[in-house]
Amino acid sequence: MTKSNLLKGVSNRLKSKGLQKLRWYCQLCEKQCRDENGFKCHCLSESHIRRVHNFGTNQQSTVAEFSRAFELNFLKHLQCSYRHTRVEATRVYNEVISHKEHIHMNATKWTTLTEFLKHLASKEGCEIEETPKGWFILYRPTDSEEALRMRLNNKRERENVNERSIEKVIISQSKSCKSSAPNIPSPSKMQMGKTVQTFTLKPKPECISHAQEALDCQWICVGLVVRVKAKQSLGKGVVSAINRLHLVTVSFAIGIFQEFSQAELEPVVPKIGASVFIISGSLKGAKAELLGIDLKRKEARIQMVDDGHRADKIVGLSEICKFEESRLVGLTSTEQTHALA
Ligand SMILES: [Zn+2]
Structure with missing residues (x-):
């Protein structure tokens, strides 16, 4: 198609508003x-x-083609606009032919609308009725869309039935509950002051055991003299504080303070005759005098300071630690317990 033809077609379409005379339509x-x-x-x-x-050589098939197209178009319009609705046939026809590009009826095998309607009556889902007011048509489509619609409707009904039966069960249960427990006042009748109760909060047994375990494992306390395992060059230091995160602040003789975890530290064993603090075992928390050291067996002989009998005891070397009397804060003090909480 050349450009001039295209423009001519567009201008003609613009000029032809609405329906034109049928007798000038080919x-x-x-x-x-x-x-x-x-x-x-x-x-x-x-x-x-x-x-x-x-057309002359192939008349029948051409007319059949137009007829088929006209019928399809008509049914499509019924499907879209008048599903399950009784409507005047002329109204549908007028709406169909109001479309400019429609197939004209005089191109089909039907010469009148009545003839076409009689043909439609044989189609599935079409009901044709002649009344004094003219022909009426009722279309009940049986296509897949209709089947889907029916399935959805059925499903919805089933769901409604289910909901209603559940509701009935709940109502009957609530009724039986009320009748079996008539003395329980409804919440609206309760007095707020009377509903307040006192509860004693008790920690779970496993929580207590965990805390106890941690307390048993902790040997460090303020005032102990310790060494840093990985930094022996720092020399001896005194534990000056333990914070809530169990970080131990150690002050060293050279005037520096550093934080370590307990695992990074080891106890210092003093010279014989000095006082030691027992940091583990059954005597944990007590003070004693160091009487002797057996390096081979890694044992120490001690004498309990506040023991009336003054009996000697043998403990592991790792169970005792040098301490500074003036700064010592024992494991049983509230500060230590607090640090573990
Ligand atoms: Zn022509």
Whole structure:
């Protein structure tokens, strides 16, 4: 198609507003002419003559094709606009032919609308009725869309039935509860002051055991003299504080303070004759005098300071630690317990 032809087609479409006269419409070429002269010209055109010739040799199939297209178009309009609705046939027809590109009925095998309606009556889902007011048509489509719609409706109904039965069960249960327990006042009648109760919060047994375990494992306390395992060069230091996160602040003789975890530290064993603090075992928390050291067996002989009998005891070397008397804060003090909480 050349550019001029294209423009001509567009301008013609713009000019042809609404329906044009049927007698100037060529169904074979599906072309609407605007006046008699135009129609005459069209009838003399080469393309029209060729189509007429084809139609002459193939009349029946051409008409059948137009008929099929017209019927499809009509049914489609019914499906979209008048599902399950009784409607005047002429109304549907007028709506169908109001579309400019429709197949004209005079191109089909039906000469009148009545004839076409009688044909439709044989179709599935179409009900035709003749009344004094004219022909009426009722279309009940049986397509897949309708089947889906039916399935959804059925499902919805089933769900409603289920909901209703559940509701009944709940109501009957609540009724039986009320009748079996008539003395329980409803919440609205309760007095707020009377509903307040006192509860004693007790820690779970496993929590207590965990805390006890941690307390048993902790040997470090403020005032002990310790060494840093990985930094022996720092020399001896005194534990000056233990914070809530169990970080131990150690002050060293050279005037520096550093934080360590307990695992990074080891106890210092003093010279014989000095006082030691027992940091583990059954005597944990007590003070004693160091009487002797057996390096081979890693044992120490001690004498309990506040023991009336002054009996010697043998303990592991790792169970005793040098301490500074003035700064010592024993494991049993509230500060230590607090640090573990
Ligand atoms: Zn034509």
